[in-house]
Amino acid sequence: MKNPLSEKVLSIAPSGIRKFFDIAAEMDDVISLGVGEPDFDTPWHVRDEGIYSLEKGRTFYTSNSGLKELRIEITRYLKRRCNIEYDPIKETLVTVGGSEGIDIALRAMLNPGDEVLIPEPCYVSYLPCVVLADGVPVTIQLKEENEFRLTKEELLEKITDKTKILVLPFPNNPTGAVMRRKDLEDIAEVVIEHDLYVISDEIYSELTYGEAEHVSIASLPGMWERTLTINGFSKAYAMTGWRLGYICGPQKIVEQMTKIHQFAIMCAPTTSQYAAVEAMRNGDEDVQMMRESYDQRRRFLMHAFKEMGLKCFEPFGAFYVFPSIAEFGLTSDEFAMRLLEEEHVAVVPGTAFGACGEGFLRISYAYSIEALKAALARIDRFIKRLKAEQAAK
């Protein structure tokens, strides 16, 4: 029999989370801080609109690019919140989550051998999607001393004459890092000078705290024509299961992405699109409420870490903190595994998001204060035990 599998697919490593998941799933008292999605339910008025669309029998395909009224709302939203203007008909495509946007953007733009710069630690799908699109992933190791922001120097160091795309995943999962306007201006300068394109994954754009307002790189001078902006409904509106996102950019790229989308997906789920129209029209207050709640939990966690002596830079975005556990003499993987086995607390080792995540953990605060408190008590106990072990050595 012939080998049924593609060598390209075989070359992709499975997710680093799997083995933790399998062990955690067997425990009945596990507290997980390992989830990458909001703990809120989708606001009721949004769900209600989805239900209403089903009652009305709106169960057919929409146009490939998505409902026109949704695309109009998306462009209004981007103008209102991110100061970027797109044409709803020619420059906007509704996708199945932000994830599809990542995939089809890379597939539409890459030729074999083109290099894609990926700052790590980062979300897990950029690298495999580049490989699947015949590109060459080139990672940039971000540093804690820069609060995991991408610097001009780090970028310049990895640019070759094959570099075509820079992936910009901020606010960042897993570090919670945000790029400020000045940081982005530095990056934009290099991008323009070296004639690169940017895929800006801004799925967490609504979740920034303190004075760190989100800035879209496409809003900077000279960047609109070289940027694809990816965003979606999952994080801001607590709509992960609806699988709905969007990608906006210059017509010439969006047109080609639409082709892939058309043949691979047809269109994003119709029910979700109707619900999303409601979310964009009347959801600003929900977003605000959730943002405030995340911010409170963020402060709560940072305070607790300080009390227990766990080092952590203060992140201003998404809903993750990325504490350093280097001082305990364990790898991220060992630390996370022991924490799971001994205290039944599930967290994700930093290495699941790239090799430079070694020495860190991703802890999600998309949990109730009660759950966080219970988990922190266990983590505190675990850390004390580790310190005692170290002292005994």
Added chain:
Amino acid sequence: MREQILTFLEKNSKIDLGELAVLLGTSEEIIANEVADMEKEQVICGYHTLIDWEKTSSEKTTALIEVRVAPQRGQGYDSVAERIYNYPEVQSVYLIAGAYDLLVILQGKTLREVSNFVSDKLATLDAVLSTATYFVLKKYKDYGTILGKKNKDERMLMTP
């Protein structure tokens, strides 16, 4: 700041003030002072507990009573409202814009007790023109809380 404190206290009056200070990014002292001031100013009028009496062995009957009243010269509805709200079994009295004037929420042990109250005490007041009584059969949600619903986290344990 006050509004934020109140939002928390409204949902959980037992919250630890030190914890609240962390959540709101301020000091415990500031929170404690604000709370004390608001108590003094009667912005905060009390701390109650939301109880699902259905789950206990004690009998409680809740009734909503629409009351049409003749307002009194110089006092409007206030004096009749006061006569009604002074009864301890009256939980709430609201002045309503609409087909009737006062909405009275009453809690009694039995249907009989409630109807006796209406016929003996309420309907006999001079200013009361008419009443209509409705009995609550089941409370689904009270004070913003869905009763008897346990929130279960249905998310996958770990996702990237």
